[in-house]
Amino acid sequence: MNNEAIPRIKSYLAKSGLSLVTDIQEEGKGTGIANTFFLKADNHNYLIDPANGKKRLQDIKKQLPFNEYDVLVTHSHLDHSANSGLVAAENSRVIFHPFVADRINNLKRNYTEITAEMVKVFGVDGFFGRTGMLGPSTIKLMQFIQKSSPPGFDFILNVISLIMCRLNNGGIYPPKKNAVFLNCDDIMDLQFGHTVFRGWPLSEQLFALDTPGHQNDHLAFYVPDRGIMFAGDLIGFLNPNDIIDGSIKETHAGMMKMLQLAEAGGIDILALSHALPVTGEENVIAYLRSAIAKQNEIFEIVSDIVSTCPDKNDFEEIIRKTYAHESDLMKKILKINYPRSASFIDVYVYIYLKEFVS
Ligand SMILES: [Fe+2]
Known part of the structure; x- marks a missing residue:
């Protein structure tokens, strides 16, 4: 655990045409805001995950190493996508999983409704009590309102959700133009060694992999000739956030495929969203094995x-x-x-x- 690791990792990435903007200050630490990556592949430039918040936007603008580029978004969660309407250049395409098409104009509502849904599933005490967000007297008051005025309770929940959403993510800016949704009809088998993913070729050396589990609109991006895997949140098992619109079975299946590919020598850089990238084939394999064991x-x-x-x-x-x-x-x-x-x-x-x- 030391700060010297960060320059070492950055110079390892630079050799593969990759750089990142991260809030992580120290190796071994995580971050709530997803990492943003800049990639040069096939004579083309890519910005991966514009993340959220004004500070990140400023950092991206300061560090952006190119003028023309496409934006790739691993999934619709706001810590990856909230800035997607602000980072695009004039001719950028902002590329999403097909399932994001129905969500993009309602990103705020989608992730605001999650809180209300969770309160309904887990109960007022379960959600606010266990998580320590509200004290016992406020919880009693909320339970009273829930019983005596369900519409009033829904209104309060909605206001709390909006405030939480705003505090956690800042403004939410879906792209007004430039959004490109991959087409469900074009999905195909992509074989890398013995490992087969479903997905879409974006260019000769860049592939979008359909990797549900953590979220059903999740993509990983893979550059096989340099062994770079942008794994989004697929591997971040229960840290810092995990399955939302997803499945335990699919998370496990996706992680096992990543391990199979890594064990065959297919991943040299595992670019994670909420931790520093893992570099070197052996380290990648060890990291994946440990995540799967957990x-x-x-x-x-x-x-x-x-x-x-x-x-x-x-x-x-x-x-x-x-x-x-x-x-x-x-x-x-x-x-x-x-x-x-x-x-x-x-x-x-x-x-x-x-x-x-x-
Ligand atoms: Fe996520």
């Missing part, structure tokens, strides 16, 4: 807990036992999630029950 451990823990509960759909009881679990990994996950945001282990358990129980 994923498997949490899966086993939740499976064991569910198997000991007589009512397999008793969310409250299952989540209570999950929070009380003694493993180091669970303690770490709770510390990351709690109390800074809606707790993503709650979402994981919720999705687990949907995918594996009901």
Whole structure:
């Protein structure tokens, strides 16, 4: 863990025509705002993930190494996409997964509604209490309003969601023009060694890979001749945020494919969104193995807990036992999630029950 690692990583990336804008100050630390990458490939320039917030926008403008470029967005989550309407040059294309087409004009609403939906699923106490966002007396007041005036409660939730969304992401600027949505009908098998992804060729040496799991409109971007994989949030297992519109099975499948490709020597730079890039084939393989091991451990823990509960759909009881679990990994996950945001282990358990129980 040292600051000297950052210049070393940056010079490793530079040899492959890659640079990044990051808020990470120290190796081993994460960040809430996704990294932005600048890539030169096939005589063309790309900006990957414009992220969110005024500061990032200024940093991008200061560090942008080219004038003409396309913008690639890994997925619709606001920490990756909120600035997408502001970073494009006159002739830039801003490229998204096909599923973003229906969401792009409602980005704010989509991610505002998540809070309201989660409060409905987890209950007022579950959402605001467990995450430490509100104190006991405010929670009682909210529960009272929920009972006595459901429309008033919905209104308050919406206001809270808007404020949270604004605080977390700043302004949200979808592209007014220039947006290009990949076409579902054009998706094809892309074979790299023995590993086959579904996806779209963007040029001879740049591929958009359909990588659902964390989010169903998620793309990874791959440059095979230099072994660069922009993995977005596919690998960031429960840190700092995880599955939203996604699936545990697909997350696992996507990570296993990344590992297979890496073990065959296909990934030299694993460009992650919320951690520093991992450089060198062996380090990439070790990183992926460790992320998959964590994923498997949490899966086993939740499976064991569910198997000991007589009512397999008793969310409250299952989540209570999950929070009380003694493993180091669970303690770490709770510390990351709690109390800074809606707790993503709650979402994981919720999705687990949907995918594996009901
Ligand atoms: Fe995300």
